[in-house]
Amino acid sequence: MEDASASSDWFQELLSLMGYVASVNIRIDEPSPEQATDNSINFWLEINSDNLQPQQIQRLIGSNGIVIDSLQYLANILLNRHGSSELDRDVNHQNHNFYTVELDGYRSKRLNDLQALADEAVQQVREKQGEFVIKQLSSADRRHIHQLLEEFPDIETYSQGREPNRHLIVKLVQV
Numbered sequence: 617m618e619d620a621s622a623s624s625d626w627f628q629e630l631l632s633l634m635g636y637v638a639s640v641n642i643r644i645d646e647p648s649p650e651q652a653t654d655n656s657i658n659f660w661l662e663i664n665s666d667n668l669q670p671q672q673i674q675r676l677i678g679s680n681g682i683v684i685d686s687l688q689y690l691a692n693i694l695l696n697r698h699g700s701s702e703l704d705r706d707v708n709h710q711n712h713n714f715y716t717v718e719l720d721g722y723r724s725k726r727l728n729d730l731q732a733l734a735d736e737a738v739q740q741v742r743e744k745q746g747e748f749v750i751k752q753l754s755s756a757d758r759r760h761i762h763q764l765l766e767e768f769p770d771i772e773t774y775s776q777g778r779e780p781n782r783h784l785i786v787k788l789v790q791v
Contacts, residue, residue: 619657619659619713620642620644620659621642623642623659623661623691623695623715624640624641624642624661626691626694626695627640627661627663627687627691627717628640630687630690631663636668636672636676637667637668638663638664638665638666638667638668639664639667640661640662640663640664641661641662641664642659642660642661642662643659643660643662644657644658644659644660645658645659645660645716646658656712656713656714657713657714658713658714658716659695659713659714659715659716660715660716660717660718660723661691661715661716661717661718662718662719663676663717663718663719663720665719665720673719673720676719677719677720677722680752681722681726681754682754684717684719684722684723685754685756687717688715688716688717688756689756691715691717692714692715695713695715696712696713726757727760730757730760730761730764731764733750733761734761734764734765734786736748737750737761737765737786738765738768738771738786741771741786741787741788742770742788745788746787747785747786747787748785748786748787749783749784749785749786750783750784750785750786751781751783752783753783753784755779755782758775758782758784761773761784761786762775762784765786769789770788770789771786771787771788771789772786772787772788772789773785773786773787
């Protein structure tokens with residue numbers, strides 16, 4: 617639980633440096649099946665919005681979630697770096713924890729939206745026997761949809777293009 621407290625403290629200090637007065641609650645989520653074997657922990661850093669004005673919440677989320685995604689990316693890079701030595705990072709990625717930043721229900725709603733988008737993609741691909749292109753997703757959102765669709769043996773996904781115009785392709789597996 618020491619990692620959780622240090623993570624929460626670090627993130628709260630980051631918010632303070634950005635000019636926001638907000639506490640950060642942390643919870644640990646169940647690991648996904650692929651994470652269960654590698655000792656990874658899913659930390660949710662939940663920004664308490666009680667002391668934030670609506671416009672501050674919107675600024676922290678950003679247009680299409682760009683700010684909250686950037687904060688999450690920063691947390692994942694820096695907090696994983698903090699806990700391991702250079703040698704561990706080069707040789708062993710098994711202790712890579714996952715940090716999800718939540719504010720005002722945004723992330724939970726976004727994950728539900730991505731699930732609905734993934735379900736729609738599968739339905740369209742199966743009905744039309746063609747490709748379904750999903751544009752304007754962050755790299756984290758693309759990765760999440762890739763993971764969601766891994767459970768479908770008849771569906772394959774891949775990313776195509778270069779940032780900022782990279783998109784996700786969903787299609788039937790060619791046999």
